Amino acid sequence: MKELRYKMIFALILLLISVFIGLGLLLGQLFKTSYLNSFQEQMKQEGVLIAKQIEDQGGVHTVNNERIEHTQEVLKSRITIVDSAGNILFDSNKYGGNYKNHNKEIKSIIHEINKEKTGTKHIENGYNIFYFWSTIEISDELDGIVILSSEANELMISYKQLWLLLSLILGGSFIVILIIGSKITTNFTKPVESATRTAIELAKGNYHARAHEDQYNEFSTLNTSINILARNLQKITKEQEMQKDRLQAVIENIGMPLILIDAKGRITLINQMFNEMFHVASQDIIGKTYLDVIEYEIVNETIETIFMTEQKIRKQITIPMNIQMKDFEVYGAPIISLANEWKGIVLAFHDITEIKKLEKIRKDFVANVSHELKTPITSIKGFTETLLDGALHDQQALESFLNIILKESNRLQSLVYDLLELSKIESDNLHLNIKEVQICKVILDIVDSLKKRAKEKNIDIQIDPNNRNQIIEGDLLRIQQIFINLISNALSYTLPGGNIYIDIRDEQDYVTISIRDTGIGIETEEIPRVFERFYRVDKARSRNSGGTGLGLAIVKHSVEAHHGEIRVDSEVGRGSNFIVKLPKKLSTNLNEYNSTSSKQ
Template identity: 55%
Template structure:
């Protein structure tokens, strides 16, 4: 840069000398013009032309010298400045042209090396960010990061899938305003308060299920003990809890469910053998009860076998194309007598007569018989049960709606559990096994469909099944 400044100063001094010489010549000519009146016209013209040509040459030299300075020094500096501006904007691919190895060339080379280093640094950072993002999004657990002010700044795909939420509803909002579960909010507050790791098992009702999570709350503290925030990790242990609960409850539930019909059969058989069989009316009544309890026992065993078969890995459906409207009409015809016995109006509503889906005819019929029979069972006399078939583009929805007793909100997540009954006395009197809705859920999931429930106590229930066409 010192040589550059020296050359620039020399060029400017030269330019000034030329300008001063030109001005001197001009002044000299003007001064002498007072003495040129005595000269003839020819000499005056010669002197005038000589002066004009001299000044023209000086002007041309000044212009050429200025262009030379601009092209050699100013232009490279402008280009280097533009590249520097592009770098500040994040365009690390920008480069300046280097023609010479002088000072301006060295400046351009230095800026190009800087741009290349920045580009490589950004590329490395982007690769690391991509790896981190892939890891966070596919870690198999829900993750939430809350900054030091309590605002949610990150949620991953696992959390979105678990809680079925939209990122826009959570990001950059205070955690206690958007997280509905008080157990989770309390855990976050405890981490903020104690600045220590906290982990708890939390039971959360989600839609039609109850989910068990191990939630880890970890304080994030940076260098110099700077508080960064709280990281929450949600591990879904629902299946483990279900297996544990099934193992505990299966023997108790089965033995309890088998005990009632077996006790009835044994008791009435003993009574008949003790002499009641000689009374025809008593004999017929007791035998009817024994037959009813035998049917109930058979149904329970068949449901257990069906459920066990569905939970096996090799369970397959006999998939074929079927008309769902026709299938629903057949089911309603089968159950119409049961509805009429209670003066319940049972009707099918559909705008289309041909709604084709792919599925197992027998299994889907089992699903709808179960749901509609339940609706009739839990609907009081003079009520109504509606079956609505709707076409939703690529999907088909079937709504089974009744005007019955309804289900409490806290019981909805449990109704698809094995042996769970909303009203145990009513279910047992109606001959229910407590396995029907568990079978329905398994069959719908085997068809890659979905089942959901809407219900309020005293206002009836609505089961919604969605199947692909």
């Protein structure tokens, strides 16, 4: 912006130089003309006066030379007197003078007499001499001529002095006007420069820039307007940034994959959930068409449906990801501006895999509960009806039927108890009665209680405690429940003559209990399901043993309630190994255990 100031100053300088040169030439010429006119008028008056004096003295032949010389000294002009025949009678500078052609000029003047009685002549050619002549008449007859000549040296000196004075005056005026003009130009361009700098900063996106405001300046309105514009832009930008941050926060924390596609089918935005779910990077797909990036045909078909119908859509799809199938509920909608201009579409993927899984578990649970309840109830009802139909009087049948009814009632009671127990463990407010538990003693007591059952099947139970004094913190009843179920299952699924090995090992912060049997084993693909409700590896065997199918589910939740771990290693035909890892110390806030994380 300084260029504007320099241009204005340069233009001012050119204008001043042009004006002052023209003014100087004009003043100089006027002075020169005025001086010459004055000089010539003076010479004319002097010449006329001398001619009058000569006429009064009686003519050119009676001239008093001394008096003329005295007059020449006073006038400081060269006086030449010529008679009517053209002869020079008197010349005050006859034997000197700078002008060598004086006589020639005298003759030229004599020839001019016939035209004019008085006259002037200016000789330049480096001499700058002025001539004036006047006729002398006696009785109206030409008696002679008086000629005055004078060098204009004083004119040149005055002329030089005039130019020096004009130069000083005009030069001083030039400097003063230049300083004042520069000051005015600076004051004129400074607010414009400030406004320009501010406008440039605003164009760069710096909305904090402000122009200087001066209420006494003619450009105050411009700068004030620019500042108002800057403040408005800053406010709008801040609001846009806040909106953008809010939108970004919503998009990134919406809890589901999100993708935006423009009207040309190019992907313009994806959130972090989309990156993580579909294992893609934003920089690899932003700007590309969805057909080039999305490899799932069902997703592309959904996008095309929204493009063609321009309607919202909601549907459930299943997509293979890695080694598992994922279920999604897809929400899609077109993006249309207020001016009804098509902008693109937005697609959200709600992962309902766990919901589907839970729904399947719920259905299986209801079906299994119904099945498990149906069998004993049917048995009880059937034998009761048989007794009422007449078998009541047959003592042997009565005793047999009543034993069966008792057995089925016990089984029904056990099923209801296990359901209530499982519900209690899975509740949000499970209270654990935490105290020190000697784990080896608990297991030994359980083995003693099951010796009769093991003896009936000729199964040998061997305990190898690494340390018989391992102490852990936990709920004694829950811990007993864990190992009663595990050891009972080992007895149920181990063939007669088999073995059960119980190994208790003390680790740094945990106690690990391994219960290994030589039973029928579990298929590899069935291992992840053994902790599901009502799941049985061998349904006939477990039902004959009186099991409800809820034991391992109870075990899993009880172990997790103690912040422990349980896993299974098994091989069909060679047996199974259930490994339980329990921490020695539990934090005090476990008196109330939130089992939400362990729900299936």
